[in-house]
Structure formats: C-alpha cells, structure tokens
Amino acid sequence: MTNRKIRVGVLGATGIVGQRFIQLLAEHPLFEVTAVAASDRSQGRAYGEACAWRLPGEIPARVRPLIIESPQPPLDCDVILSSLPADTAREAEPAFAHAGYPVISNASAFRMEPDVPMIIPEVNPGHIAVLEQQQRNRGFSSGYIVTNPNCSTVNLALALAPLHARFGVEAVIATTIQAVSGAGYPGVASLDVIDNVLPHIEGEEAKMEREPQKILGEYSHGQFEPAKFAVSAQCHRANVSDGHVVAVRVKLARSATLEEVRAALADFRSAVQELRLPSAPGRPIIVRDEADRPQPRLDRDAGNGMSVTIGRISKDTVLDYRFVTLSHNTIRGAAGAAILNAELLEARGLLRRETELDAAAAAGAAKR
C-alpha cells in the first residue's frame, strides 16, 4: 500500500494548465493521474479524443482513455489538482473538500480567503498551519483547500522573498510583459498580439497588488498578518507563448549594497530544496549577469520550468534596486506550483488519509 502512487484527479483537465498538469505528472514518482474533469463540452468523451492538446509531445498513454467527468465529487482519486476557472472553482472545490479530498488549486477563487493558505513552498510553507482552522470553519472533516498564487505573483514573490527576509521590503513597483498561455486556449486572439502589445490583463494588476503581501506575511494566532508593503503593478501581454517577464523596482527597509542584494537572490535556498521534493528546482532563483538576460525563450525552462531567472540587478534612481525576473507561467506559475504544493503536503503527511479516501475512491470508481 505504501508504495502505490497517490492518485490524482485533475479539474479543468482540458485547459492549458490542465494539460501541463497531465504532462508534468506523466512520469511523476509520487503521483499518477487517474481522473480528469472539465466544465466544458468535452464531458463524457475520452481525454485523448476530446482534448485539443497544445503542448509539444503526445498525450500520455495512460491518460488518453480516461473519460472526462464533470468537476463534482466523487472522482476516482486521492487528491484533487484544480485549474478550474474561478467561478467554477468557487463551487466545485469546496464540494471536493467536503467530500474528503485535499484540493490543491491554481484557481484564484479562494486565494485571499482568511482561512485558505496561498503557498509557495520555498517561501511560506508554514502557512499550511491554517488548514486546521479552515477545516473547522468550513466543516471539512479531512479535506481542505490549498492554493498557489497567480502566475505573475509567484514570479514576483519568489524574487521578493529573500530580499524581504534580509532587508525588509517597503515598496514594490512591478511591470509585467506576459505570455499568452496565461490566458488559456483559445485565449488571446492572434490579431491582438501580432506586431502588438496589449496593456491590459483582466484582474491581473489587482492580484499582483494584494497576493504578495499575504505570501510574505505571517500566520500566527490563527490569522494572516500580511506584509506591510505596497505593490504597484502594470501588466502587459506580448507576443510570447510561455514565460512572464516582470521588471521590478524595490524599496528596502534596511540599506544594502548591490552585492548584498545580488547575493541574497543568488543564494536563496529553502527547506524545500533540502526535502528534495521531486519538482523543486536545485536553485529556486538563478541570477544571470549577462546584460541581456533573462529572456523567455532562453530561460523559461530553467530548472525544468521551476526556477525563476533574475538579471539586470542594479541600483535604481527612484526606489532602491531594480531587476528583471522571469518564470515559466504555466509551470512555476501554475501547474508546477500546484504540484510542488502537493509534494510539500505529501512530505508533511497531509495527503494520504487512507480511510476516507479509500471510501471516496471506491465511490468515484463506482460512479464511472
């Protein structure tokens, strides 16, 4: 029993992030996909036929025959990975948690709830302590909801984490140049990005302006105390498939030399790296000193898409320091982020809850 893989049900499985879940889990040492669900017209058809697969390579053979189900419990799995749209997630995810499933979600629906953790394992793994309170509040017996941040927030928050820890962050100005895969498929119309830049991504600036403070804040005495800095975000969409660029200026509480700032970023490690979680990159942050890096095409796949690459670190003329940070928006920024959260939860013993889940899984199997 101990050696069997944890069985994963993917919600939103036909979308771009859902496809990444399935790709990244194809050879995963701990997890295997045993159920797929989507809120669209593909329900009832085999994944291999219904999914408009947009990633290089083939749909994993094991997932091809899975029948796409509706995103409602039960599903034949131990744990839920969700990339549902926010409105669908708002109903489906608590339903699964009520039914006893751990729900690890990329959706924005619950990120800012006071009893839901928004986790980047390298940054705030301790925030999972809120789960007890969440279960109490919401009447979940063994299920729960854990979220990861918005794709642009992950990038920014990972870059800010070591600076906040060492020097204190007082203000952040972030300007993004984002890839189209962040909008899903079909997502952004090609006419809108050919020879063009869009200065607007619905809801994105608001997310970037409130999520980092929760992640870099404290959880204590049963509540989150967000970090006390303001974030200003201007978000743009460009003609790039994958890889979000964020140009950052930061004001620090304590004075720091350029070398100290660079070292804080380059030396950043965390417990996650020591736990050797399968998806954790060797270096969460890669600092590059070439004048023209990071670049989406060259750097997005660093650390199998899980490393953030930072370059152009220099003193700023208005705030204190500036740099450019880049990460893969559908791996580190979405599917990989959720999987890394799942690995963290597994390492903490929070994923395998045999009794209930066996029952739930049996029910899911019966449903099919």
Added chain:
Amino acid sequence: MTNRKIRVGVLGATGIVGQRFIQLLAEHPLFEVTAVAASDRSQGRAYGEACAWRLPGEIPARVRPLIIESPQPPLDCDVILSSLPADTAREAEPAFAHAGYPVISNASAFRMEPDVPMIIPEVNPGHIAVLEQQQRNRGFSSGYIVTNPNCSTVNLALALAPLHARFGVEAVIATTIQAVSGAGYPGVASLDVIDNVLPHIEGEEAKMEREPQKILGEYSHGQFEPAKFAVSAQCHRANVSDGHVVAVRVKLARSATLEEVRAALADFRSAVQELRLPSAPGRPIIVRDEADRPQPRLDRDAGNGMSVTIGRISKDTVLDYRFVTLSHNTIRGAAGAAILNAELLEARGLLRRETELDAAAAAGAAKR
C-alpha cells in the same frame, strides 16, 4: 525665391530613420530632399538602387536617382537632417554647421551638450535661444545644431510636460516595451524576438534617465537648468515593428485628482498647434479610456504618427499616478521629430539664410 521649397540633405539616408525622412518629406509643403548621404558602402550609387527600402510603398520618384554621397559638406541643400549613428554624427554634424548649414539631428551625439538644444516643439521651443551661444562657442557663423530626444524620451517627455507644468513632477518610473525598428536595419536578429522579449537596449536606460530633465528644464542666463526629478528606466525590446510602449508611474509635487491628471494630458496644446506647422498633430496627446489601449498596432499612426496616445490613467499604489503611453518611434520618436523641429525653425526664420546657403548649395552642386 520665397516660394521655392527648402532643400534638404539627409544624412544616414539609407537607414530606417533616413527612409522615414524621405518618406515623410515626399509630399512636404516646405521641404524637398535634394541630397542624400550615408556612411556605408552605398556611397556613389543611386539611392533607388542602393537603399534596402523597408517601408511600405515606393521610394519617392524624385529621390530614386539621387547619388548617395559621403556625409561631409558641401551637399546640394539648404539644411541638413541627420540620422547618423552617434559616432559618425560627432564629426559630421559640426562639419556641416561650420560650413553654414543648419543641422537638425536625430543623433544622440550632441543632445546633452550644454550649448545644444534638445527640442520637442510642443514642450520647449524656447530652448532654441541657446543657438546664439552655440554659434559663439563653436565658431559657427550661420550654421548650428539642433537635436531631438531619443525615441523613448520623446514619448515620455511629451506625457510628462503637461503634468510638470500643472502639478510639478517629482519622480518618474518608466518601463518600456520597444519596437525593433528603433534598432535600425538589420538591427535586432529575428531569433532574438520570436517568442521572446529582450530586457536590454544598449544605452537606452541612461538616455531616458537624463534627457527628460533637460527638455523639461529651463534655459536662462545662458544655461540649462534641468528639471529636478529623477527618472528610473527599464527598457525592453519586443516582437513589434513600430511603436514604443512606456508604462509610467509619476510622483507629483502638488496633489491632483485623477480627473485633473486626465484633463491635463487630454487638454494639452501648445504654440506649435497654433502655428499650424505641417507635421504638428492636431492633438499632441490623445487620451483613450478603453481598458486595453494604447496598442502599437492600433495607435501608432494616430496623428500621422505624431500623436502620443495615453491610456490606463489611474492612481498608483506606490507613486501618485500611473498610465501607459505610446508613440511611433521612427516618426514622432525620430524622423518626424526632426522634421517638426525643422518646421519650427523655419517658422522662427532660422532656416533660410540666403547668402551663405546659396554659396554652399552652389558648392554642393559643383561637388556632384
């Protein structure tokens, strides 16, 4: 005599900005191109054959047969428009000024010199007063050098001008997403921008951080007093042919409501608009209220490429206000900027200096 057009010699005529000069002057009411020069291997050949024309439409018929000369006086023209590379400009432009030609330059070589004006006609036309001093300093009898700013600076400085005038600007944070035409031709390698963003443009950030203060500063008592605000610039190149986007945050000296800020931008007019200079747009700044504007493809040609389009004006969470501004980098940002300067100088009576120029033109004709 009064009705003949002013004869223009274009330096750097085969480059992207040089091509724009020739295109914009093809039907110009005041100017006609009578000489072309370039620092490259095309010298001695007819423009129509030697120039790798990269603009839609044909090379103007009148310019086709002109023989490309070396960028040295004399040339068969009354005035020089220059888009030479900075290093070539450093020698060639003073040589023309010494020989009696007004030199209106898009090159960066002399912009920051204490006796050279860097003009945006809507913003600081009074700075041409420095020309007397320049002629004295440099021993120019009737020639002189007038520059326009860097393509990204024009965009930014035009947007800042009405804010500085009404509220005082205290700090500016500017993040650009720039078009490849700004790098000339061949310029940026296609492999560098397909599915990619480059976080580096050589020298650009430094230019944006020092040029706006000179433009928005005062010229009095024989010297420039730059405006007292800091600019922070991070510059990126994206997969766009024409049109630079600048995401701006600004800190103001006096408090202002969002409506006042919007009105200051939207209502901006200048003497140039009243002079009805041929290339002056009806509105130097067009404010758009749609959530997804400005966009390069849709807005770069506004006002025949001479209007700046500003959108997404809102309160900022770190500085005071933010917005996104866009302008056509090779028209308003380069060739059109220089032509508008030439029109301003003509309106001020500073272009037609019959005696010397007739002699010079005669010499230029003889040279050919």
Added chain:
Amino acid sequence: MTNRKIRVGVLGATGIVGQRFIQLLAEHPLFEVTAVAASDRSQGRAYGEACAWRLPGEIPARVRPLIIESPQPPLDCDVILSSLPADTAREAEPAFAHAGYPVISNASAFRMEPDVPMIIPEVNPGHIAVLEQQQRNRGFSSGYIVTNPNCSTVNLALALAPLHARFGVEAVIATTIQAVSGAGYPGVASLDVIDNVLPHIEGEEAKMEREPQKILGEYSHGQFEPAKFAVSAQCHRANVSDGHVVAVRVKLARSATLEEVRAALADFRSAVQELRLPSAPGRPIIVRDEADRPQPRLDRDAGNGMSVTIGRISKDTVLDYRFVTLSHNTIRGAAGAAILNAELLEARGLLRRETELDAAAAAGAAKR
C-alpha cells in the same frame, strides 16, 4: 436625387470584414453606410459601443451611433453589403433579395450556385448577365445576389486571368501562406501562430480548387461553363495580420517565353480601370522584380490594398512557370472586392432602383 449617395446596409458589420466595409466606405464618393446588422449579441446597441474595433484609426463618426440590427429586411438602405458567416448568409441574403435589395456578398454561401455570379470586376464583369435568370429562378423582383470569391481565390484568379486569356491555363498548383485576419476575430488563437505555422484552414483548399474555374469560365446560353483546368491548393496559416501569399505553378496551353508571361501579368488592365471605379486600382497587378518581393508587410497596401503584387516569376522545373502573388485579404480579398462589385453594378445602372427601394428604405426607417 441623383446626387445623393447610395445608402448601404452592412451585414456582419462587427466582424473583421464588416469593419473593413465601414472603414473603406467612410469617405466613399458613391456610398454611405446607413444601416448595420450583425448576427451576434451586439444587436440593439450602438455600433460605436458594441463593436470591438480592431483596425487602426477610429470608427467613422457617422457610423458610431447606428444601432446594430438583426440581419433581416427591412433595413434603412438601398443596397446590402454582406460579410455574414456562410450559414447565416444562406437565409439572410435571399431574404433581402426577395425584399428588393441588391445583395453584394462576400459570403461563400451562394458563390457556386448556377445562377449566382461570382465577380472580379477586372476579370468577369460579363457574368452579371446571369442576374436576370437568377431573378426569374428565385422569384426576386428587383433584388439579386452577387458574390465575390474567397480571399485566396481573388488573389489567384487575378493572377491567372491574363495568363488564361493569352496562353490558356491547363493546370495550377497553389500553395498559400495566409494571414490570420482571414479567420475573423477572435479567429486564430495566438498560441496557434506564435513561432508556428498551421497547415490547415477549414474549407479553404476546396474553395480555391473550384472557384477560379467558374470565374475564368464563360457564361453563355444561360449557364456557366467553367474553365477546364485543375487547381491543386494547399493552405497554411502564418503569423501575419493581413496579406495572403500564394506560391503558384502554372501549366499553359500555348508555349510562352518568360518575357511574355511577365508582360501578360504586368500589362494587365481591364474595363474597370477605364471606368475609373473609385476603388479600382490603377494597376490590378503590380509586377516586382526584386528577388525578395512580394512581402505582406511591404506590399499588401499597394493600390490602397486593391492591387495584387506578383514577383519571383520564373520558369518552373515541373510545370511551365511559377511566381508568388500577394494581396490584402480583407481589402482586395473581401471588403474591397465587394465594394468594387458594388461600384461596377452602379456603373451598369443596376443599383439605383428608386421605386422599390424607396419603399423598402421607408420601411427600414420605420422599423428603427
């Protein structure tokens, strides 16, 4: 009465081709847009607010306040220009013809019907003779339906027309590289064309393989005799906004030298050019001899988007000759094609039918 403009109703007005109709008619000497209709959710709202305008420049002021109606008669106009989707067109267009409106359609629904002409004014203006038969067949009293070909067909058929006239065409192999605007808006997903080529456009190859023969065929004795050559088409979508490229090989019935082939293309003129129809380009075909032309970005706007540009004419190693032809797919290939058809019909006296139309227009006005 004679001097008033002909009032046009645009069906499919919010789509990409509909927007081109409205843009091209903004300053048209003969036509003015007085009614707009669309099959989508925009009905009942003002065009200026409901239309996601995707063209550079503003929505013409006169069209902004027009309320979007459903594509059913009556409409307050004299003539209908239609860019409806094929399935909607199949019902709506005959309804308008029945109601007495000339319907000039860019839709594919009726192109291949034996009593419907598919017109390129420079090529087969005589085919409008079938309209009498059409009216008889279908019980149209004064209304009728005239179509223009598919965007890729126009390009190809215009290039073939002079070759067929002089040398006879025996076989054609056409391979396209097409712009995304041909798929409408939102149309092609950006993820599908960034760093990519799509080897499939639904229905396009079939259209290119049957439409040219009808256009280049004869209409006599009351029926169309299609030209007797086979066309092979392979169609691709590339990362281009506007401008379809077609690489063509052609087998000719009579032997011809390269010079004769080039001359046949370059010298092509037609009655349309002599009629001086407002949208007719001076030269329907522009031959370019540079090795690297035609190119979408440089050549699509030739002749205000109504000229076809042909280059790389040479002997072929398998068939007889080959060349590359390019035209603007939403102007010459769609909206401009229909407008030129309307101008031809007007010149032939087939647009102004005062009695019925005045009644219809009155009814349309009443409906609003």
Added chain:
Amino acid sequence: MTNRKIRVGVLGATGIVGQRFIQLLAEHPLFEVTAVAASDRSQGRAYGEACAWRLPGEIPARVRPLIIESPQPPLDCDVILSSLPADTAREAEPAFAHAGYPVISNASAFRMEPDVPMIIPEVNPGHIAVLEQQQRNRGFSSGYIVTNPNCSTVNLALALAPLHARFGVEAVIATTIQAVSGAGYPGVASLDVIDNVLPHIEGEEAKMEREPQKILGEYSHGQFEPAKFAVSAQCHRANVSDGHVVAVRVKLARSATLEEVRAALADFRSAVQELRLPSAPGRPIIVRDEADRPQPRLDRDAGNGMSVTIGRISKDTVLDYRFVTLSHNTIRGAAGAAILNAELLEARGLLRRETELDAAAAAGAAKR
C-alpha cells in the same frame, strides 16, 4: 582505448548549427567535443565567453573553457564536424581531410561533387562506398569528406524515400515555409519577419531542386546515377524560430492507393533504426492524421528533433498525392544530420583510425 569517446572538433562552432552540435554532443555516448574552431573574430577566446549562445540551457561545462581556434588542421580531435559557411568550408574541409581527419560536413560546398557522398543514413548509407574513390581522387590517405543535405532537402528526401522505393517518384513540387534559424545568427532581421513572409532564401530553391535526386539515386560502377525526377521548389521564410514546413505534391510512376501511400510513409524503417545508432529516432517518419498537423511548435522536437512529421496526406488534383512534411531544421536538418552520419561511419568502422589520428591529435594538442 576502445572505451574512450571519439574526440570531435567542431568547425563553425559559434554559429547556430555549431551551437546545436555542442548541445547535442554534451551527453553523447560515443563522442565528446575536444576542439572548437570558427572563422570569425572569436578566435583565441574561450568558447564560454566568446560565443553568443542562443539556445535554451547552458553551454556545456566541458566546452566552456575550450579556446576557439582557426578552422585549420591540426586540431586536438579525432574527427571533424563542420558547419562552416560554404566559402570557408571549400578550403578548410579538404585541408582537414588531407591531414587525416574524417570530415563530416553540413556545409554545401562539396555536396554535389561527384566523389563526395551526401548521406541520410536511413536513405542512402551505401553511398559511403564512394569514399575510396574520393580518397584516390583527392590524395587523402585516411581522411575524407562526408556531407549531409541542405536542411530542406533532408526533410523532403526522407519523405520521398519510401515513396520512391515503393512506387517510383516521377515529379515533385515542394513549397517551403522555413524557420529563421536556418539563416544562422544574426541571420534574418526581425523587421523582415514580423507580420511578414519573405518569398526568397538565397540559393535554397536550387539546392532543393538538385540534391534529392543524388540522395535517392544509385551509386554503382564508381559513379552516382541521380534519380530521374524533377523537383520544383519555392522557398519562403516565416516568423518561426525552428522547424521547416514543406508542402509537397508528388507524381508517382506506379499507381498507388491513398492507404498504400500512407502506409509507405508510416511504416518506413531502415537499417539505421536496427543499428540503434544513438541519434536515430525510433521512427524516422511520424504520420499524423489530425487535420492541423504537422506544426513547427508541436512537432519539431519529435524523436528528439530527428523525426520527420508528415500530415495532410491526400490525393492531389494535379499531380498524384500531396502532403505536408516538417522537420527540425537545425537538428534533423543540420547538426543532428551530421552527427547521425558520424554515428553511421563509426558503426561501419570508418571513424577510428588510431595510428594517424593519434599523431594528428598529438599535433593538435601541441598547437594549443
């Protein structure tokens, strides 16, 4: 001795194909890069500093410190892989062959020479028999030159090979849509491909029209008998980083059903697959039946970039059959092609010639 890796010297090491050589050989089981040479200004500097690396991922650690040498013997290696420009290759490659090095070249300089084999291992491995004659003709003692075809030819010839073998090919019409990496770095200017297609690639059509016949021809009685079919090629450059698309029509000598044609392509295997050469893909040709495949972004990396993907197989209306084939132009079309040739030569015992090479290698080491 037998277990040591064969030491490779890469000529043209700083170019795009040279970078692919180095990337593909980083973990190669048989080969290791021990020398790098280039014809450019980078000579004398460490590869890790001098090379403008344009591939994702890092320069392999072992290659970083290698000093870039001039492309002249001796070099510290056993075998030469060359991606020199044709003109440089014309002198350098025979010099290495004279000095005893096997030269496996991607350059076009010698491909069509009557005593030089142009090899695709799956197609014409027997052509290496010409090497004896080559050595005699050219006075090479143990060195020799083996070439691979042009990047577009590999793609086409692999697709034609099974058809020619089973049905006989009588004529081929090929239209390409090619990636910019084929032009090297900086190569194609970004202004030339943004929102654009170029209908011209210098020399490409001529190569495609003569190389396939040599590859698919016979070598017997000491000479090549090219296959007797004509190829017509029209070549275009599009906004794609990697992956050449070729739209093909083919006329066959014997009649074949669509199923037979599909099966011939899908079932194609060769001795190379049985030899289990490290770079040989499991399937040299992957047939896809989806309507919208192959696509560069999704299919170029199939078989680690060594498989050709073919789709849209159907009857043609002018010739017999048509299809679209795609391959990775710098892997299967260049660096991977040469490495596979090297593996074939190694399997045939033609790479390890201890005596001479040890001497040469010693000399190369001394030179450094």
